[in-house]
Amino acid sequence: MSRVIVKLEDVYKVYRIRSYEVHALKNVNLEVREGELLIIMGPSGSGKSTLLNIIGTLDRPTGGRVILDGVDIMQLSEDELSYIRCKKVGFVFQFFNLINNFTALENVMLPLVLSGDYTLKEAKEKAIELLRLVGLERFMNNRPSQMSGGQQQRVAIARALANDPSIVLMDEPTGNVDVEAATKILSLINWLNKTYGHTFLVVTHNPDIAAIGTRVLYIRDGILYKEPPKSAFSRVKLLEESADEVRNAYLRMLMVELTSLKRRVLTGKIDYKEARDMLKRLEKKARDLGVVV
Amino acid sequence: MFTESMVKFAWLFSARDITLRKFRSLLTILAISIGVASFVSLRLVSIGVHIKVTEEVNQLINADLIVYGEGVCDVPQFVEQLLRAIPHVAKTTSIVMVRGWIESNRGKYFANIIGCDAKSLKEFFNVSLVAGRGFKEGESNVVIVHEDVANSIRATLGKNVIVKPYVMMKGGKGYTAEVIGISKASASIGGFSFFTYCIIPLKDAQELVGSEGYVTYIFIKVSDKEFIGSIKKDIKRLFPKALVTEQKEITKVINRIVNTITGLMVALTLIGVVVAFFAVANTIMMNVREHIRDIGILKAIGARKSYVLLMFLLEAFLLSVVGGLIGVILGILGSYALRELLPQIGVSFIVPIVLDPFTLATGFLLSIGVGILASLYPSWRASLISPIEALKYE
Numbered sequence: 223m224s225r226v227i228v229k230l231e232d233v234y235k236v237y238r239i240r241s242y243e244v245h246a247l248k249n250v251n252l253e254v255r256e257g258e259l260l261i262i263m264g265p266s267g268s269g270k271s272t273l274l275n276i277i278g279t280l281d282r283p284t285g286g287r288v289i290l291d292g293v294d295i296m297q298l299s300e301d302e303l304s305y306i307r308c309k310k311v312g313f314v315f316q317f318f319n320l321i322n323n324f325t326a327l328e329n330v331m332l333p334l335v336l337s338g339d340y341t342l343k344e345a346k347e348k349a350i351e352l353l354r355l356v357g358l359e360r361f362m363n364n365r366p367s368q369m370s371g372g373q374q375q376r377v378a379i380a381r382a383l384a385n386d387p388s389i390v391l392m393d394e395p396t397g398n399v400d401v402e403a404a405t406k407i408l409s410l411i412n413w414l415n416k417t418y419g420h421t422f423l424v425v426t427h428n429p430d431i432a433a434i435g436t437r438v439l440y441i442r443d444g445i446l447y448k449e450p451p452k453s454a455f456s457r458v459k460l461l462e463e464s465a466d467e468v469r470n471a472y473l474r475m476l477m478v479e480l481t482s483l484k485r486r487v488l489t490g491k492i493d494y495k496e497a498r499d500m501l502k503r504l505e506k507k508a509r510d511l512g513v514v515v
Numbered sequence: 516m517f518t519e520s521m522v523k524f525a526w527l528f529s530a531r532d533i534t535l536r537k538f539r540s541l542l543t544i545l546a547i548s549i550g551v552a553s554f555v556s557l558r559l560v561s562i563g564v565h566i567k568v569t570e571e572v573n574q575l576i577n578a579d580l581i582v583y584g585e586g587v588c589d590v591p592q593f594v595e596q597l598l599r600a601i602p603h604v605a606k607t608t609s610i611v612m613v614r615g616w617i618e619s620n621r622g623k624y625f626a627n628i629i630g631c632d633a634k635s636l637k638e639f640f641n642v643s644l645v646a647g648r649g650f651k652e653g654e655s656n657v658v659i660v661h662e663d664v665a666n667s668i669r670a671t672l673g674k675n676v677i678v679k680p681y682v683m684m685k686g687g688k689g690y691t692a693e694v695i696g697i698s699k700a701s702a703s704i705g706g707f708s709f710f711t712y713c714i715i716p717l718k719d720a721q722e723l724v725g726s727e728g729y730v731t732y733i734f735i736k737v738s739d740k741e742f743i744g745s746i747k748k749d750i751k752r753l754f755p756k757a758l759v760t761e762q763k764e765i766t767k768v769i770n771r772i773v774n775t776i777t778g779l780m781v782a783l784t785l786i787g788v789v790v791a792f793f794a795v796a797n798t799i800m801m802n803v804r805e806h807i808r809d810i811g812i813l814k815a816i817g818a819r820k821s822y823v824l825l826m827f828l829l830e831a832f833l834l835s836v837v838g839g840l841i842g843v844i845l846g847i848l849g850s851y852a853l854r855e856l857l858p859q860i861g862v863s864f865i866v867p868i869v870l871d872p873f874t875l876a877t878g879f880l881l882s883i884g885v886g887i888l889a890s891l892y893p894s895w896r897a898s899l900i901s902p903i904e905a906l907k908y909e
Binding site: 275278280281301306320322323324328331335337340342381 | 518520521523528531535808811812813814815816817818819822902903906
């Protein structure tokens with residue numbers, strides 16, 4: 223059995239927004255082992271980003287325990303967490319998040335420099351190889367704004383791998399690129415996992431990504447499931463409940479338009495023909511809403 | 516705390532920021548440099564004034580030591596003979612000096628009334644005459660008038676004027692004298708001369724203030740400057756009640772007055788420095804705002820709080836170094852321009868410009884200090900931004 227990289231024990235997260243609370247994570251238990259490519263699927267607002275941020279030590283849970291590569295991160299200071307993020311975690315975000323003041327090469331060098339373990343020359347040497355790994359060594363002197371979304375995302379992957387982290391965390395890595403670039407990125411992830419044993423945790427709502435995972439979990443309303451839960455229908459129902467309200471809003475908008483039209487006719491701002499056309503349109507809208515005209 | 520490569524990267528980040536936002540950086544640098552320039556130029560000019568005034572006083576009163584009493588005119592004249600007997604004393608002279616004014620039929624003007632004998636007129640007062648002549652031994656009822664005074668009361672050569680001291684013999688009507696010489700104007704600012712004067716023969720002056728046999732000052736020239744201290748001690752021993760001043764102490768007193776005026780002007784230039792402070796603070800604040808996402812990324816990939824702080828402080832440092840350098844150069848040029856302007860506001864002399872290294876360094880350090888101070892708060896705020904919030908920021 224391979225080594226446990228991430229272990230979450232009863233992790234709980236509550237956001238307090240003014241007077242009400244949002245339970246983003248509810249007693250999540252999770253183990254990620256070395257060499258896994260774990261996919262966590264969930265719609266937006268399901269708590270998947272919160273989960274990723276907590277594993278990546280960007281956020282602290284309200285309760286429970288997080289153990290990252292054998293270290294209990296609950297007790298660590300801010301600077302110690304910075305060190306963990308630098309050496310043990312690699313991040314890939316939906317919006318690439320490269321630093322535009324730096325070239326592709328410098329972006330990949332950044333985590334190496336921040337680790338304090340490399341001279342600039344060594345960092346540069348290693349970063350060039352990392353860019354070669356993702357097939358972008360030709361673009362190393364380009365700034366992010368001079369690259370396509372897919373290229374930027376591959377630079378971000380190279381950056382995430384720079385310090386040879388225990389785990390690479392990805393938040394919708396293909397969420398902002400076209401299909402072709404997405405295929406490239408996914409095959410890159412797959413290849414890095416299969417061939418070199420890099421551990422990945424990918425959160426997404428894109429079912430295509432699930433295909434490359436060694437394991438897939440589902441998250442809804444802060445709870446992890448092994449099978450996809452069937453809760454999508456409750457949302458449709460919610461819409462039916464508010465149907466009356468929507469219809470009333472439409473009617474009130476019609477009233478405002480009518481008032482405006484009347485005023486314009488009375489003040490001579492609109493000619494007769496135009497006003498009549500407008501009135502006809504409004505009548506049709508009213509009929510559609512079931513009002514007897 | 517930071518490795519060399521970390522600092523280099525922070526440096527790179529700041530330098531790119533400045534080159535990517537040229538116009539804004541330029542405006543900030545301008546604000547800093549104008550603040551520094553106004554400070555540097557005014558200080559250079561006031562140093563010039565200081566030098567000029569010292570020069571002027573030294574030229575006018577050419578004595579190494581001055582002996583005087585507590586009153587206006589209470590030093591017995593025979594003391595001069597005794598002082599001359601002290602070793603290393605080269606020359607002495609007795610001087611009467613009282614505050615007073617000169618009157619003509621065209622008005623009156625305040626002046627120091629100086630009484631001295633014909634010989635010491637040359638030896639102790641470096642009076643350069645623009646017209647007329649000095650007085651001779653035994654001559655009476657003659658006066659040498661300072662150019663400013665002469666112009667103001669329209670006293671020309673050969674004309675009679677009345678010299679009146681504030682403290683006068685009872686029933687005195689003043690001293691009527693013929694203008695025989697007009698001396699060159701000395702340093703003045705805004706029409707205020709530090710030293711307007713008229714010179715009359717010593718005997719006449721003593722009569723005028725009603726104290727024959729007494730003088731105000733005895734001026735001493737020494738044979739060698741290094742004996743000034745010991746001669747001063749000797750005088751103190753011989754005449755415990757006498758007050759003894761070295762010439763440089765007099766210039767010190769006059770310069771204190773000059774410094775008050777110029778100090779006020781320099782203080783005004785600090786307004787420019789305050790403006791520079793806000794300009795830098797504003798630039799760094801805008802920078803932080805633009806880089807919120809970058810701060811999030813940096814923190815997510817392992818940058819410490821202190822590193823984010825370093826990045827933004829470095830940028831302010833860079834701006835203020837460039838602004839400071841430009842400011843110092845502009846300040847030097849400005850001081851020359853200011854010198855050309857000064858005669859129009861009533862400064863009667865050409866101010867010498869000396870590139871005082873202390874002033875230049877102060878101007879430069881001022882800009883760096885202002886830059887760092889102004890960016891401290893916005894940079895510190897930047898370092899506290901939570902990475903999650905920062906990454907959500909659009």
